[in-house]
Amino acid sequence: MLLPDWAGLSAVVDWLAHGFWQLAWWQMVVFTLAMTHITMVSVTVFLHRHQAHRALDLHPVASHFFRFWLWLTTGQVTKEWASIHRKHHAKCEQAEDPHSPHVHGIKTVLLQGYELYRAEARNTDTLSRYGHGTPNDWLERHVYSGRSTLGVALMLVIDLLLFGAAGLAVWAVQMAWTPVMAAGVINGAAHFWGYRNFEVADASTNISPWGILIAGEELHNNHHTYPTSAKLSVKPYEFDIGWMYIRLMKAVGLAKVKKTPPRLALGQIRMVADEKTLEALISNRYEIMAGYAKDMRRAFKNEMIVMKARSADAAVIKAAQRWMHRDADKVPAAMASHLALARAASPVLDKMVIMREELRQLWLNRSHTREQLATDLQAWCHRAEASGIAALQEFSLRLRAAHA
Numbered sequence: 001m002l003l004p005d006w007a008g009l010s011a012v013v014d015w016l017a018h019g020f021w022q023l024a025w026w027q028m029v030v031f032t033l034a035m036t037h038i039t040m041v042s043v044t045v046f047l048h049r050h051q052a053h054r055a056l057d058l059h060p061v062a063s064h065f066f067r068f069w070l071w072l073t074t075g076q077v078t079k080e081w082a083s084i085h086r087k088h089h090a091k092c093e094q095a096e097d098p099h100s101p102h103v104h105g106i107k108t109v110l111l112q113g114y115e116l117y118r119a120e121a122r123n124t125d126t127l128s129r130y131g132h133g134t135p136n137d138w139l140e141r142h143v144y145s146g147r148s149t150l151g152v153a154l155m156l157v158i159d160l161l162l163f164g165a166a167g168l169a170v171w172a173v174q175m176a177w178t179p180v181m182a183a184g185v186i187n188g189a190a191h192f193w194g195y196r197n198f199e200v201a202d203a204s205t206n207i208s209p210w211g212i213l214i215a216g217e218e219l220h221n222n223h224h225t226y227p228t229s230a231k232l233s234v235k236p237y238e239f240d241i242g243w244m245y246i247r248l249m250k251a252v253g254l255a256k257v258k259k260t261p262p263r264l265a266l267g268q269i270r271m272v273a274d275e276k277t278l279e280a281l282i283s284n285r286y287e288i289m290a291g292y293a294k295d296m297r298r299a300f301k302n303e304m305i306v307m308k309a310r311s312a313d314a315a316v317i318k319a320a321q322r323w324m325h326r327d328a329d330k331v332p333a334a335m336a337s338h339l340a341l342a343r344a345a346s347p348v349l350d351k352m353v354i355m356r357e358e359l360r361q362l363w364l365n366r367s368h369t370r371e372q373l374a375t376d377l378q379a380w381c382h383r384a385e386a387s388g389i390a391a392l393q394e395f396s397l398r399l400r401a402a403h404a
Contacts (some may be wrong), residue, residue, distance in 0.1 A: 019164035036177040040215040055230035071151035080121040083130040092202040099187040113183030190220035198225040198286040216242030280402035293325035295391040
């Protein structure tokens with residue numbers, strides 16, 4: 001009678017439990033985070049900056065690696081992702097926006113963002129209208145798009161072989177990471193909470209100045225300001241790890257950057273604002289208006305004494321501090337009355353609000369000729385420098401020194 005090979009059976013059971021690669025629990029956590037990080041880098045560099053916005057070109061080696069990795073770890077179809085994201089920019093915060101928290105609700109986008117994405121991916125009109133220029137080779141048609149679920153199934157097998165039963169948990173985290181971070185956090189939180197460097201038309205925000213966990217996508221307001229830029233950081237204190245990887249790939253010939261955020265150049269102050277000043281204003285309007293907002297906040301500190309002396313209450317002062325430099329349509333209705341009282345209490349702030357809107361209208365005005373707009377800008381600078389308000393005078397001088 002043959003006896004069971006208990007040693008062999010024990011080895012099989014041990015392999016099923018622990019896999020080929022027996023790691024400590026913390027090593028497995030590090031491995032999982034490293035894998036999800038590569039996935040987020042693939043999303044931001046390949047799907048977002050390269051495919052959706054054409055901010056950079058990728059060498060075929062890099063491009064195919066990212067496509068393969070996303071097939072393994074997300075089953076993501078490039079055309080679907082690029083189409084939905086382009087539509088998001090085209091219809092941002094409108095009823096047609098596939099995943100705006102201001103349309104669908106922040107809770108829905110955070111918790112059901114992936115379902116919103118899948119629903120839009122079934123919209124053939126979205127794919128045909130916004131999906132141009134995405135890969136359409138044999139691999140895309142027959143593997144990456146044609147058998148998208150095969151990739152994630154293969155990833156499950158790999159994880160189970162490497163880690164045994166614990167590989168199921170590793171795989172589950174890999175599968176959940178992108179839907180939670182991209183479909184939920186970026187699409188939801190980055191249009192609801194955070195800080196704004198620039199007053200763009202939508203509600204985009206920067207979640208954090210350090211774009212590491214989501215590979216730079218945390219800097220979402222910067223991206224909506226300069227959507228075709230390969231670099232998402234704009235301030236000295238901001239860090240975009242996705243941009244770091246792009247620079248490394250550029251250094252070894254795997255990437256070619258096509259566009260980065262414009263930089264305002266200051267030269268000699270012109271005698272008067274002319275058409276070149278107008279060109280600099282229009283080309284760098286977001287940075288220039290961010291500078292104006294900074295001047296308004298500085299003026300606010302000086303005006304607080306005046307406002308308090310005129311018995312402005314705390315709510316009025318708080319409203320002025322937070323909303324005075326914002327576009328009128330971005331000010332909550334509940335704050336409008338407080339803002340009106342703040343402006344009444346401070347003629348200086350009132351004047352700065354009025355002149356801010358007049359300046360903004362210079363690039364929004366479609367009926368005036370270039371020559372007329374330059375004349376309007378000259379008049380604006382003259383009024384600013386004759387206002388007696390130091391912040392306006394200093395801003396006007398900087399504006400006359402701006403170069404495109």
